[in-house]
Amino acid sequence: MFKRILVANRGEIALRVFRACRELGIETVGIFSEADRGAAYLQLADEAYCVGPPKAADSYLKIDRVISAAEIGNVQAIHPGYGFLAENAHFVEVCRSCKIEFIGPTYEAMALVGDKNAARRLARQTDVPTVPGSEELVNNEAEALAVAHEIGFPVLIKASAGGGGRGMRVALNDLALKSALQQAQAEAQAAFGDSSIYLEKYIEHPRHVEVQVLADLHGNVVHLWERDCTLQRRHQKLIEESPAPQLPDDTRRAMCEAAVRLVKAASYTNAGTVEFIVDREGHFYFIELNARIQVEHPVTEMITGIDLIKAQIRIAAGEPLCVKQEDIRTTGAAIECRINAEDTEHGFRPSPGKIERLIVPGGFGVRFDSHVHSGYVVSAHYDSMIGKLIAHQPTRQQAIDCMRRALAELRVEGTKTTIPLLKEILVHASFVEGMVDTTFIERTWPT
Amino acid sequence: MLNAAPKAAPWETPRKPEQTKGLRKMICITAPAAESAEEDHLVLIRSPIVGTFYSAPDPESPSYVKVGDHVGPETTICIVEAMKVFNEIPAEVSGKITAVLVENGEPVEFGQPLFKVDTRQ
Numbered sequence: 001m002f003k004r005i006l007v008a009n010r011g012e013i014a015l016r017v018f019r020a021c022r023e024l025g026i027e028t029v030g031i032f033s034e035a036d037r038g039a040a041y042l043q044l045a046d047e048a049y050c051v052g053p054p055k056a057a058d059s060y061l062k063i064d065r066v067i068s069a070a071e072i073g074n075v076q077a078i079h080p081g082y083g084f085l086a087e088n089a090h091f092v093e094v095c096r097s098c099k100i101e102f103i104g105p106t107y108e109a110m111a112l113v114g115d116k117n118a119a120r121r122l123a124r125q126t127d128v129p130t131v132p133g134s135e136e137l138v139n140n141e142a143e144a145l146a147v148a149h150e151i152g153f154p155v156l157i158k159a160s161a162g163g164g165g166r167g168m169r170v171a172l173n174d175l176a177l178k179s180a181l182q183q184a185q186a187e188a189q190a191a192f193g194d195s196s197i198y199l200e201k202y203i204e205h206p207r208h209v210e211v212q213v214l215a216d217l218h219g220n221v222v223h224l225w226e227r228d229c230t231l232q233r234r235h236q237k238l239i240e241e242s243p244a245p246q247l248p249d250d251t252r253r254a255m256c257e258a259a260v261r262l263v264k265a266a267s268y269t270n271a272g273t274v275e276f277i278v279d280r281e282g283h284f285y286f287i288e289l290n291a292r293i294q295v296e297h298p299v300t301e302m303i304t305g306i307d308l309i310k311a312q313i314r315i316a317a318g319e320p321l322c323v324k325q326e327d328i329r330t331t332g333a334a335i336e337c338r339i340n341a342e343d344t345e346h347g348f349r350p351s352p353g354k355i356e357r358l359i360v361p362g363g364f365g366v367r368f369d370s371h372v373h374s375g376y377v378v379s380a381h382y383d384s385m386i387g388k389l390i391a392h393q394p395t396r397q398q399a400i401d402c403m404r405r406a407l408a409e410l411r412v413e414g415t416k417t418t419i420p421l422l423k424e425i426l427v428h429a430s431f432v433e434g435m436v437d438t439t440f441i442e443r444t445w446p447t
Numbered sequence: 448m449l450n451a452a453p454k455a456a457p458w459e460t461p462r463k464p465e466q467t468k469g470l471r472k473m474i475c476i477t478a479p480a481a482e483s484a485e486e487d488h489l490v491l492i493r494s495p496i497v498g499t500f501y502s503a504p505d506p507e508s509p510s511y512v513k514v515g516d517h518v519g520p521e522t523t524i525c526i527v528e529a530m531k532v533f534n535e536i537p538a539e540v541s542g543k544i545t546a547v548l549v550e551n552g553e554p555v556e557f558g559q560p561l562f563k564v565d566t567r568q
Contacts, residue, residue, distance in 0.1 A: 034557075034558060049497055049554075049556040049557075050497075050556040050557045050558050050559070051497055051556070051557050052557045052558075053557075053558075059557070064496070064529060064530055065496060065497045065529075065557060067529075067530050068496065068497035068498045068529040068530055069497045069556070071498075071529075071530065072497065072498065072499060072555075073554075098530065
């Protein structure tokens with residue numbers, strides 16, 4: 001087992017990893033930018049090093065500085081968290097060449113699933129349903145039109161090097177497709193350095209359901225069931241829950257088994273999430289495999305009782321999975337609300353500033369994962385999420401009641417937050433009935 | 448560096464810098480050393496990277512600079528080694544070294560003060 005790990009991240013996920021390491025008796029090294037100097041969560045690390053000025057590109061994303069910190073901190077492994085360098089295959093390579101373990105998949109697996117089109121191809125080869133679309137990359141307008149006529153409008157143009165909801169455009173007809181194609185390629189080139197695009201049928205009113213997987217270095221792969229992350233605004237998740245409401249059991253089972261098949265075929269190891277889209281008829285289609293631990297991992301932890309961060313560390317240290325698929329049971333229902341420092345009345349613009357007062361809810365079934373505290377200054381340099389509030393109860397309705405109660409207790413004074421909006425969602429009939437789709441938030445609360 | 452002294456010091460023995468293609472010139476960061484106006488002339492030279500500080504080109508050689516030495520912007524004042532690359536750090540200011548703030552072989556973080564310079568002299 002590792003003696004010391006560097007956490008190449010900040011905020012709540014850094015704190016999450018520090019916590020897991022503390023419990024495992026592993027020493028930790030943190031890194032921070034000048035904007036995070038003095039942050040209280042860094043106190044939980046055994047050592048911490050400044051890696052640059054506030055801008056992420058000049059600090060958290062600076063591979064050489066992160067590796068240098070790992071070297072002077074004398075660590076055996078690096079946990080990348082999510083975002084930043086977590087899905088940077090080059091970073092994985094650098095770790096490997098510096099003889100530092102990367103707590104995540106191998107370079108090869110990450111590169112494979114990072115190529116969205118290649119991942120789709122692998123899905124087709126392993127009997128995992130994919131959204132009808134172009135079998136390969138679309139190279140020109142003629143090809144695009146041919147595919148669109150075959151699968152039917154509306155179509156979605158997607159960047160092969162994209163992901164996380166970025167680099168996508170919808171086209172409703174031939175004319176729209178022609179202009180959208182050029183724009184999509186230009187945007188993809190600018191954002192990902194790769195203008196390759198492919199086409200998919202645009203599924204209207206979809207639900208987003210993803211499956212958590214764990215794979216060790218000995219060929220064992222398990223799934224930890226699904227999470228429903230349909231409640232999104234501009235592809236950013238607001239609320240996640242497990243089990244997915246209104247999902248037939250056989251669909252759930254088929255999706256989870258498909259996820260395991262795909263992960264095995266990709267020789268993917270460590271933690272990962274297989275994303276699916278579910279249409280109104282209940283058909284599920286593979287979208288992408290996220291090669292990282294996700295923000296919403298606590299939802300799965302609550303219903304399975306399995307600490308996913310510890311599992312990641314153990315897998316990376318070479319331990320075999322300590323559970324078999326048949327051992328993984330779920331209890332109850334869990335809901336997570338992301339608490340963002342954003343002004344929902346002004347286009348959700350970030351609302352940085354000092355948190356004058358923070359009151360954290362507690363009680364049976366309540367979990368709050370956050371790095372902030374009274375007096376904490378929310379920086380303008382990073383994403384606006386300041387915490388995750390999770391409620392776990394025996395049934396979904398009880399989890400909803402618990403979350404409503406916990407949101408009422410939670411006080412964040414000094415910055416604007418999304419708490420008022422979350423409260424409204426939690427009492428909305430569509431949410432309570434589990435009858436939402438990914439456009440629900442934007443339709444119901446238009447800005 | 449937060450949380451100060453580490454329990455073990457794996458870098459206790461300064462390693463001999465490999466004389467490879469690894470020497471690189473770095474851009475440094477300077478900042479005022481003190482708050483008050485009378486001490487505006489005292490600046491800190493801070494590390495531009497994360498790594499291990501070496502005061503000399505190799506263990507057999509004398510230090511690049513010592514207290515009392517005059518430096519110019521191009522003067523190499525130390526090496527900070529990162530990922531086996533030995534980066535020569537230039538002073539970026541003119542003046543007299545009044546203090547050396549780190550020890551040979553010590554790990555340094557981004558922005559860590561390395562030297563104090565009196566720019567009047």
